[in-house]
Amino acid sequence: MSNPPKAGPLTGGPPRFNVPYRSAQSPRAGPGGLLMSIDDEPVTTLDDLRGDLARRYKWTSSSGASVDPTIVDADMAALDNDGYVIWKNLLSADECQHIRDAVAPHLAHPGRNSFEGRRTQRVYSVLSRTRVCDRLVDHPRVLAVLDRLLMDNYLLSALQAINIQPGESAQLAHHDDGFYPIPRPRPPLAAATIWAIDDFTADNGATVLYPGSHRWGRRRPGADDPALPVVMPAGSCVFFVGTLWHGGGANTTAHARLAVTAQYCQPWLRPMEAFTLSVPRDIARTLSADIRRMIGYSIHPPFVGAVDGLHPQRLLDQP
Numbered sequence: 001m002s003n004p005p006k007a008g009p010l011t012g013g014p015p016r017f018n019v020p021y022r023s024a025q026s027p028r029a030g031p032g033g034l035l036m037s038i039d040d041e042p043v044t045t046l047d048d049l050r051g052d053l054a055r056r057y058k059w060t061s062s063s064g065a066s067v068d069p070t071i072v073d074a075d076m077a078a079l080d081n082d083g084y085v086i087w088k089n090l091l092s093a094d095e096c097q098h099i100r101d102a103v104a105p106h107l108a109h110p111g112r113n114s115f116e117g118r119r120t121q122r123v124y125s126v127l128s129r130t131r132v133c134d135r136l137v138d139h140p141r142v143l144a145v146l147d148r149l150l151m152d153n154y155l156l157s158a159l160q161a162i163n164i165q166p167g168e169s170a171q172l173a174h175h176d177d178g179f180y181p182i183p184r185p186r187p188p189l190a191a192a193t194i195w196a197i198d199d200f201t202a203d204n205g206a207t208v209l210y211p212g213s214h215r216w217g218r219r220r221p222g223a224d225d226p227a228l229p230v231v232m233p234a235g236s237c238v239f240f241v242g243t244l245w246h247g248g249g250a251n252t253t254a255h256a257r258l259a260v261t262a263q264y265c266q267p268w269l270r271p272m273e274a275f276t277l278s279v280p281r282d283i284a285r286t287l288s289a290d291i292r293r294m295i296g297y298s299i300h301p302p303f304v305g306a307v308d309g310l311h312p313q314r315l316l317d318q319p
């Protein structure tokens with residue numbers, strides 16, 4: 001898979017924005033009140049707008065940097081080849097139980113259509129309800145791959161618990177970045193994790209993947225395309241690129257199948273869930289730096305995501 005270029009979309013032509021930096025023509029006060037010379041002007045070409053202009057909120061590396069690069073190389077090779085990678089047993093049995101206990105009170109009505117699942121319960125806005133899924137969202141193994149797959153300051157697009165109940169039929173196959181109207185084939189604009197909180201079996205609703213389908217052009221899965229149910233024990237995670245065709249499986253057993261899915265997208269796209277609206281600021285202040293950055297307290301250079309011309313993190317610094 002060819003990674004999207006790590007450059008911004010500003011590629012030539014005159015700027016159509018008012019750059020909120022003072023004129024390069026006159027000296028100006030820099031950090032500590034020192035006068036800065038014209039040589040310190042950070043923006044003299046459009047290429048300069050692709051970098052980190054923040055003076056106060058510098059980029060920090062994600063916790064994915066803690067993962068051995070050779071492990072990430074192998075994950076990237078699997079994603080390139082198959083479109084997915086499975087990581088077994090990342091969560092303990094206790095962690096899965098905590099997630100079950102925290103999610104259970106919110107499992108209410110079934111889905112409103114066959115895509116959500118008429119016999120499937122979904123919990124949205126998970127970040128505003130419980131902290132038990134945070135470790136899934138910012139798991140270093142996930143971030144290490146996202147750090148290579150997407151551009152800096154990629155965003156969390158969705159976080160849901162999905163409980164597929166007995167009698168549910170297979171979900172319509174789809175790919176998760178399909179609602180962005182950019183034709184295929186193309187690099188992924190997004191990526192997804194699905195965490196098994198219960199064991200995933202071939203007949204209890206395990207996610208069904210179409211290996212290699214991330215490379216397809218306009219075609220959809222047909223009856224002859226090999227489909228792979230992601231059979232994995234509770235605590236495991238399947239990571240796949242946004243171009244991979246997949247769907248929730250049918251549950252023909254007598255027991256529900258609980259999963260948590262966290263989805264991520266390029267920093268210049270609109271996420272599925274509006275986390276800056278759904279997560280109150282006093283909760284946002286308690287989140288990890290990785291999650292804060294991914295729910296929108298970050299900038300896609302030079303200005304995407306700004307609040308009143310400033311870095312959105314400033315909102316969390318105010319009382």
Ligand SMILES: O=C(O)CCC(=O)C(=O)O
Pocket residue numbers: 115162171194205206207208246247248249259
């Ligand atoms: O629950 C699953 O296994 C997959 C669900 C899914 O792909 C979706 O709802 O977009």
